[in-house]
Amino acid sequence: MMAATRSTLGVLLLLTYVAVSDARWVYRAGQGLLDAGKADSITSYERRYRELRQALPHQGVIGYIHGTEQFGTDEFKRFLLTEYALAPLVLINDTTPELIVGNFHPDSVPAAPPAPNLQLLRDFGDGVWLLRKAHR
Amino acid sequence: MSAALILSALLAVAIGFAFLCATWPRAVDFHPYRAVVTALAVGVGLGITAVGLFGWLVLFGPPDRALMAVELAVLILLAGWINRAKGWRAPVVGTAKTGPPASALVDRIVVMAFVVTLACAAAAFVGLSVSRPHGAWDAWMNWNLRARMIFRAGTEWRVAFSPLIPWSHPDYPMLVQASVVRTWIYAGGETLLGPAMVAFLFTFGTAGLVVAALAALRDRTQGMLAGLILLATPFLIFHGTSQYGDVPVGFFFLATVVLLALHDRHREATGAFAILTGLTTGLAGWTKNEGLLFLAAVVLATLLTLPRAEGGRRCAREAGLFLLGLLPMLVLIAYFKLRFAPPNDLMSTFGAGETLARLTDPQRYLAVAKGYGREVATFGFNGLISAAPLLGAYGVCVGVCVGELRTRWFRMTVWIVALMLMGHAMVIIATSADAARLVNSSLDRLLLQLWPVIVLACFRVFRSPMRRAEPGKESALSAENVGA
Numbered sequence: 062m063m064a065a066t067r068s069t070l071g072v073l074l075l076l077t078y079v080a081v082s083d084a085r086w087v088y089r090a091g092q093g094l095l096d097a098g099k100a101d102s103i104t105s106y107e108r109r110y111r112e113l114r115q116a117l118p119h120q121g122v123i124g125y126i127h128g129t130e131q132f133g134t135d136e137f138k139r140f141l142l143t144e145y146a147l148a149p150l151v152l153i154n155d156t157t158p159e160l161i162v163g164n165f166h167p168d169s170v171p172a173a174p175p176a177p178n179l180q181l182l183r184d185f186g187d188g189v190w191l192l193r194k195a196h197r
Numbered sequence: 198m199s200a201a202l203i204l205s206a207l208l209a210v211a212i213g214f215a216f217l218c219a220t221w222p223r224a225v226d227f228h229p230y231r232a233v234v235t236a237l238a239v240g241v242g243l244g245i246t247a248v249g250l251f252g253w254l255v256l257f258g259p260p261d262r263a264l265m266a267v268e269l270a271v272l273i274l275l276a277g278w279i280n281r282a283k284g285w286r287a288p289v290v291g292t293a294k295t296g297p298p299a300s301a302l303v304d305r306i307v308v309m310a311f312v313v314t315l316a317c318a319a320a321a322f323v324g325l326s327v328s329r330p331h332g333a334w335d336a337w338m339n340w341n342l343r344a345r346m347i348f349r350a351g352t353e354w355r356v357a358f359s360p361l362i363p364w365s366h367p368d369y370p371m372l373v374q375a376s377v378v379r380t381w382i383y384a385g386g387e388t389l390l391g392p393a394m395v396a397f398l399f400t401f402g403t404a405g406l407v408v409a410a411l412a413a414l415r416d417r418t419q420g421m422l423a424g425l426i427l428l429a430t431p432f433l434i435f436h437g438t439s440q441y442g443d444v445p446v447g448f449f450f451l452a453t454v455v456l457l458a459l460h461d462r463h464r465e466a467t468g469a470f471a472i473l474t475g476l477t478t479g480l481a482g483w484t485k486n487e488g489l490l491f492l493a494a495v496v497l498a499t500l501l502t503l504p505r506a507e508g509g510r511r512c513a514r515e516a517g518l519f520l521l522g523l524l525p526m527l528v529l530i531a532y533f534k535l536r537f538a539p540p541n542d543l544m545s546t547f548g549a550g551e552t553l554a555r556l557t558d559p560q561r562y563l564a565v566a567k568g569y570g571r572e573v574a575t576f577g578f579n580g581l582i583s584a585a586p587l588l589g590a591y592g593v594c595v596g597v598c599v600g601e602l603r604t605r606w607f608r609m610t611v612w613i614v615a616l617m618l619m620g621h622a623m624v625i626i627a628t629s630a631d632a633a634r635l636v637n638s639s640l641d642r643l644l645l646q647l648w649p650v651i652v653l654a655c656f657r658v659f660r661s662p663m664r665r666a667e668p669g670k671e672s673a674l675s676a677e678n679v680g681a
Contacts, residue, residue, distance in 0.1 A: 064596070068662040071594025072303065074587065075422065079314055081581040082429035086314075086321035093324020103331040120353050122361060138334075144362070145337040149350035151359050 103142060110146040112185050117160065122151045124161035126192070128175055139164055156194075163190030202394055205383035208268050209376075210235075210398075213242020215275035222467035225459075232409035233455065237477075239402035240448045243395065244480040247375035248529060250382075254375075259351050260382055303662055304418045311421040311428075315404075318428040322397060325438040330389040332396070332440030339366050340440060341392050344377035348387060360539040368538035370530060372484040373442045392440045399445040400437030403649050404428050406448070410455040411656050414462075423656035430577040430584045432645055442485045447646040449481035450491055454610055454650050457495075458657070461606040464515070471518035478519075479526020487646060489530070490620045491613075492523070498612035502605050552627050561632040565622050568636030576644050588652065592659050601658040610654045614647055 100108075117123065125143065127136050132154070143164050144152040152162070161179060165171065165188035174181050180195040217234045221227055227234070246268060253260045253267075331337050342365055346357035357374075358367040373395065380391030404427045411420035427433060437444045453474055460470035478495055481488030499519075503512060555561060577584020601607060621643050625635050 067594045067596075068660070071591045072307075072422075072662045074594065075425065075591050076306075076310055078579060078582055078584070078587050079310055079425050079429040082431060082579045083314055083317040085431060085579060086317035086434070090317070090320035090324035093321075093327040096324075096328040101328065101330055103337065120350060120356065141334075141338045141342075141364075144365075145331075145342050145345070148342055148345040149347075149353065149356050151356060151361050153361055 103145075106142050107146040109185075109187050109189050110143065113162065113189055113191060114147060116183060116185075116191055117147065117150060117162075120149055121160075122153060122158050123147070124156045124158040125152050125154050126156055126161055126163050126175060126179075128163070128165045128169065128171055156192075159194055161192040161194075163192055164188065165190070199384055199388070199390070201383045201385065202380055202388070202390055204265075205380050206394060206398060208265070208272065209242040209246045209379075210238050211242065212245055212268060212272050212275065213238035213240070215272055215279060216245060217241060217473070218279050219275050220469060220473060222463070222469035224466040225463050225469075230413055230459070233406070233413050233459075236402055236406035236409045237452055237455070239398050239405070240445070240452055240480065241477070243376050243398065243445075244372055244449070244477075244483065246379055247372045248483070248526075250375040250379050251371050251529070251533075254347070254354055259347075259354060262382065262385070264379070264382055307418050307421045307425070311408075311425055314425055314428045318404075318434050319401065322400065322434055322438055325435060326393040326396075329438060330393065332392060332438065336392065336440035338364070339369060340373050340442060341377060343367070343369075343371075343374040344381070344392070345387070347374065348378050348381050355537065358537040358539065363539060368486070368534070368540065369442065370483045370485060370488070370533060372480065373445055393438070396437050396440045396444065399448050400434065403433070403444065403448045403451060406451055406455060407649055407653050407656075410458065410653060414458055414657060416661060419656050419659070419661050422662075423652050426584060426588065426652055427649060429579065430648065431579050432577055432641065433648065436642065436645055441642070443642045443646050446481055446485040446488055446491075447649055449477050449484055449488065450646060451649040451653060452477040453481065453491070453495060454613065454653060457609060458606050460515075461604065461609075468515060468518040471515050472522035475519040475522025475524070476526065477522075479523045479530070482530050483526055485646075487617075487621075487643070490624075491617060494613045494616035494620065497616055498609045501612050502609045504605065555627050558626075561626045564633040565625050565636055568633065568640055569618070569622065572636070572640045572644055576641065576648070584648075588655055592655060595662050596660045597658045598660055607654060607658060610650065614651060614654070617643075617647055 125140060127139065129136060132140075140152070140154055143162060144150075147162070156176060156179060160182075163174075163181075167188040170188050174190075174192055178195050179192045182191045182193055184190055214235060217238055218227070221234070249268065249271075250260060250264065253264060332341060343357050347354045350356050360367070376395045377392045380394060381387050384391060404424050407427055408420040408424035411423050433444070456470050456474040456477060460468075460474060463470060474495075478488070478492050481491050499516075573585050575583050577587070621640070625632055625639075628635065
C-alpha cells in the first residue's frame with residue numbers, strides 16, 4: 062500500500078513537471094507562429110552584405126575593420142556574422158589583405174578611411190564599406 | 198519543407214535501417230527490436246551518409262546530385278543483400294523478454310501524456326526554429342559556417358579548414374556539417390530548413406531511441422516515462438534548435454549504450470552488437486571531439502567491469518569485434534585530423550609546465566566542483582523544478598530493481614558517465630582558459646550530451662510504477678533477461 066502511494070506520488074511529480082514543460086512548449090510554438098514571416102536578426106544582418114558580396118571575389122582572404130578600439134563580445138559577434146555572410150571568403154581581423162571590409166555601426170560611420178594606407182572603394186550604406194590598400 | 202529535403206532524410210534513415218538489418222545477427226529475433234533499430238537508423242544513416250559525402254569530397258571533389266543516385270544504389274544493394282543472403286525468417290534463438298506492463302490505467306495515462314508532450318515538443322521545436330532559423334551562436338560561428346564554406350567554395354572546399362579562422366574550430370569532426378551540406382545538395386541550394394531538419398532528426402531520434410530501447414529492455418510504460426522526461430527537458434529541445442553538435446553526439450553516446458545493453462543481453466548468441474557498438478562509438482568521434490573522450494571512457498569502463506570468471510580469450514574476441522566496428526571510423530578521424538584539422542584551440546594550450554601548474558591549483562578544482570554542483574542541481578529547469586533532482590525524487594518514490602542494478606551493463610554505464618564527467622573536469626582544469634568561465638559556458642552542454650544515457654540507465658533500474666506483478670518478481674525477470 063505504502064509502495065503504491067509512493068509510486069503514485071512519483072508519477073504525479075513527473076507528470077507535473079511534464080505539464081509545466083508542455084505549457085512552455087505551447088508558448089514557444091505560439092511565439093514561432095508570431096515570428097513566422099518576419100526576418101530574424103541574423104537574416105536581416107546578412108542582408109547588409111548582399112551588394113558587398115557581388116563586389117568581392119568568390120574566394121580568398123579579406124581583411125576586416127570595425128572602427129572601434131575595443132573588440133568585445135558585440136564586435137566579435139559582428140565579425141562572426143560578417144564571416145558567416147561572406148563565406149567562403151576567409152575573413153581576418155586586420156588590414157593586411159589587399160581588400161578590406163569595413164563594418165561600422167551605422168551611427169558612427171567615419172567620414173574617411175580610418176587608416177591613411179586605406180582607400181575607400183565603395184560605400185554600400187548602413188556602415189558597410191569596401192576598402193583596399195592604397196598603393197603609392 | 199521541400200520534397201527533396203524529405204527525400205534526403207528518408208534515404209539516410211533507410212540506408213541506416215538497411216545497414217542495421219544487414220548486420221543484424223541471425224541468432225537474435227529482430228521483431229522485438231524493430232523500434233530500436235528504426236530509432237538507431239536515424240543516427241547511423243545520417244552518420245553513414247555523412248561519411249559518404251566526406252569521402253566523395255576527398256576523392257572526387259564537390260558532390261552534385263549524382264550523390265542521390267549513388268545513395269539510392271547503396272540502399273538497393275543493401276536491400277538486395279538482406280533479401281538474398283540473410284532472409285528475413287531467421288531462426289529465433291534469443292527472443293527478448295520484457296517485464297509485465299504497468300497497470301492499464303497508468304499505461305493509458307502515460308501513453309496519453311507522451312503523445313501530448315511529443316506533439317507539444319515538436320511544435321515548440323518548429324516554433325523555435327522559425328524564431329531562430331540560423332540556430333544559436335556556435336551554429337553560425339562553426340557548424341553551419343563550415344557547411345556554407347564547403348558548399349559554396351566548390352573545388353576549393355578545403356578552405357573551410359583554414360588555420361586563419363581558428364575561432365571557428367576547424368578541427369571539429371565533420372558529421373553534422375557534412376549532413377547539412379548533403380541536405381543542400383538534395384535541395385539544389387542552401388536552405389535554412391536543411392540544418393533545422395538535421396537537428397530535428399537527432400533531437401527526436403534521441404527521444405525515440407530511449408523510448409524504444411526501454412520498451413524492449415523493460416516495458417512500454419517505462420520507455421514512455423523516460424521519453425516524457427527527455428521531451429520535457431527544456432534544454433534538450435531548445436539546444437536541439439541551436440543546431441550545435443551536442444545533441445547529435447549525445448545520440449551516438451546513447452546509441453552506444455543501447456547497443457552495449459543488447460550485447461550484454463545476447464553475448465552468448467552473437468558478437469554482432471559489439472561490432473555495432475564500435476561503429477556508434479566511432480560515429481560519436483566523427484561528430485565532436487568529446488566522442489574521442491567517450492571512446493576512452495567506453496574502453497576503460499569495459500576493462501573496469503570485466504567479469505573475473507571470464508577467460509581472456511573471450512574478452513580478446515569481444516575487444517576485436519568492437520575494434521572491427523570502430524576501426525573504419527578511427528581511420529577516417531585520424532585522416533581528417535592529420536590531413537585537414539589545425540590543432541585544437543584547447544589542446545594547443547597544453548604546455549607541460551603550465552599544465553602542471555594548473556593541475557596543482559586547488560582553486561581550479563574548487564571552481565569546477567562548484568560548477569558541477571550548480572549545473573547538476575539546475576539542469577533541465579523548466580520554471581518549476583530541475584530535471585536532475587526530479588529524476589532522483591522519482592527514483593526514490595518508485596524504488597529500484599536490484600537485479601537490474603547488478604547487471605554488468607548498468608555498472609559499465611555508470612562508469613562511462615563518471616569517466617566522461619571526470620574527463621571533462623580534467624580538460625577544464627588543465628586548459629589555459631579561465632576554469633570558472635569554461636564551466637559556465639560549456640558544462641550545461643556537456644551534461645546534455647550525457648543526459649539521454651543517464652535517463653536510460655535510471656529508467657532501466659527504476660521499478661515500473663504500480664505494476665501488476667509483485668515487486669519481488671521484477672528483479673528476477675530482469676536477471677533472466679540478461680542471459681536470454
